[in-house]
Amino acid sequence: MKKTKQNIVNFSLSHKKYVKKLRQDKFLVIFFRIFILVAFLGLWELLTYTGALDPFFFSSPSRIVAQLGELIKAGTLFHHTWVTLYETLIGFVIATVLGYLIAVLLWWNEKVRKIFEPYIVVLNSLPKIALGPVIILWVGAGTNAIILMCVLICIVITTMTMLSSFIACDEGKILLLKSMHANKFQILWKLVLPSSMPDFISVLKINVGMAWVGSIMGEYLTSKAGLGYLIVYGGQIFKIDLVMAATFVLCILAFLMYFLVSLLERKYKK
């Protein structure tokens, strides 16, 4: 930032105009982002307030805020949020690490890779929610089942993306390392893994979203607490305010997690 400011002083009028235009464009983008949010919330509030929309079915921003206040007062909001966050994070980490390791294994051994190829393709296209009942039978209803659901949803895409990234590694660079007498482990460690870092970051970004899908889906199946539980429960007792309040918290958490990953990305790109 400092650099651009100095440059403006030194450069010509047209450059000043150009920089001004850049700033205006940036301002416009941010302005409309906020505008859309405010307009959406305002319109929602207005329509429910005047009775054009029935707040019983559609809730309203003010009712969501009131509901959140109630949950905070009752002291349950933090508990439910923590339960879901915990399931999501554990599922996310297990799926990412395990999926990554499986991809490395499949890269290492071409025969194993060929043998498992059709299984991975089928697993990928299988809707994991179909395994719900089986999962509950295997690991019991509760947190384990939810985490397993979360892992199942994230792991296949992790393995597939990382494997194709490993395989796409520059043949020329592999040849270079071979000409330097590198063994297979060194090729993996010095070349294949670092060069797949950008893809790994995209996998993290995908998994951040998928892990939430997994844990909420898991909570739909079987849960005693969590944001997914609140949503299902709220739906069953026709308390749309509760459903919306839980969804709102989910939005914030998902955004925060995505933000953390993009911080990691920025750090890596430096």
Add this chain to the structure above:
Amino acid sequence: MNNILEFKNVKYFYQTKNDEIYALDNINFSVKEQEFVSLVGPSGCGKTTILSLTAGLLKPSSGQVILDGSDKIDTKKIGYMFQRDMLFDWRTVWKNITLGLELQKPKNLDEKLTFAEELLKKYNLDGFKNKKPRSLSGGMRQRVALIRTLVMEPKLLLLDEPFSALDFQTRLALCDDVYEIIKSEKKTALLVTHDISEAISLSDKIEVLTSRPAKIKDELNLSLSGATPLKKREDKAFSGYFDLIWRELTNEENEAKHS
């Protein structure tokens, strides 16, 4: 001078699912110490196969490849320089040129590191030591790639069209640089190229290859005056050599078309 590299009646077949491709037919040539030898030939004739055989990445189907007196090829004696610089973007220039040391962990590591430092200084790259390759120009990147191979102190440098990805101006300048570096480090080099004038301006000896299966069609011992490749291009004999090789290669391509 001793022979660093010798090909004796080397034949090579590539195996594919439906075919066996006859790539090299009785290749015989040698490279002496501190000699600069080029291989020119029609594209796809198996020039790179010869380099791969030399580097021990492939084994001859029959015949012998003798490197530094032994037919068991020691990869450590070879430095390979490619068409693309193959620098690792996530490593700094310094980390790139010491890559080979990192892999092989030689006993005299400290000496080699000092040597690497010296090379960087000598060839005006020490200011970029801690920069990532993406901030370097194409020519500089190739110089870094060359230093990366020189650090390993190979007996023989294999150059696989190392200039062909560059624009003409950079190409001529880098050609001079590389020539100077190779001569002042007293290295032996084997170059593969399809650029005839490049081969003439750099080499002491040129092997002209036929199309596949490749045979040695002609061997030219060159003596051009001029201290650098660019100066050599001004020698009167230059165009004579060019015409000769050009004719040999065009005949070759015509024959390939008719057969």
